[in-house]
Amino acid sequence: MSTEVAAPKIASQSAAVKPLGMRKNGMQWHEPKSAFRPxxxxxxxxxxxxxxxxxxxxxxxxKEMKEEKEAERQRRIQAIKEKRAAKEEKARYEKLAETMHRKRVERLKRKEKRNKMLKS
Incomplete structure (x- = not known):
């Protein structure tokens, strides 16, 4: 039974692929070209x-996806800049605390924060 089913499939495949024979110019390895129709x-x-x-x-x-990606990148850059600024400010206050009294440094901090609020 299986040979009867397989035989018609092989026949239909061989009919679809028609052998062209040997080419006159001897270039059998090239694909046959179709007519040029611009x-x-x-x-x-x-x-x-x-x-x-x-x-x-x-x-x-x-464009939307690129803008989202760029916005995320800018957000990360801004976060890094803010973190660095806070770290520098903390280091500066620690350096002041070495020479001054702790309460005076805290007063300076509050005063500087008020000035920042007024500027922005």
Missing amino acids: KAGNSSYAKRLEERKAMEAVKARE
Whole structure:
């Protein structure tokens, strides 16, 4: 039973692939070329319009994704800058605390914070 089912499949496959024989120029290893038809790829105006709309949608999505990525990058950079500034300020106050009394340093901190509030 299995040979009866397999036989028709092989016959249909061999009919689909027709042997071309030997080429006159001797270049049997090259793929056979089809005729050159430059207007074969033309499509209707409606189809081109649809493709343009699809491309615009893709470009808009790509732009949105790039903007999100850049915003995330800028957020990380800003966080790093803030962290470094806080670390420098802390080091500066520690250096002041070595020479001055602790309460005086705290007063200076509060005074500087008030000045920052007024400037911004």
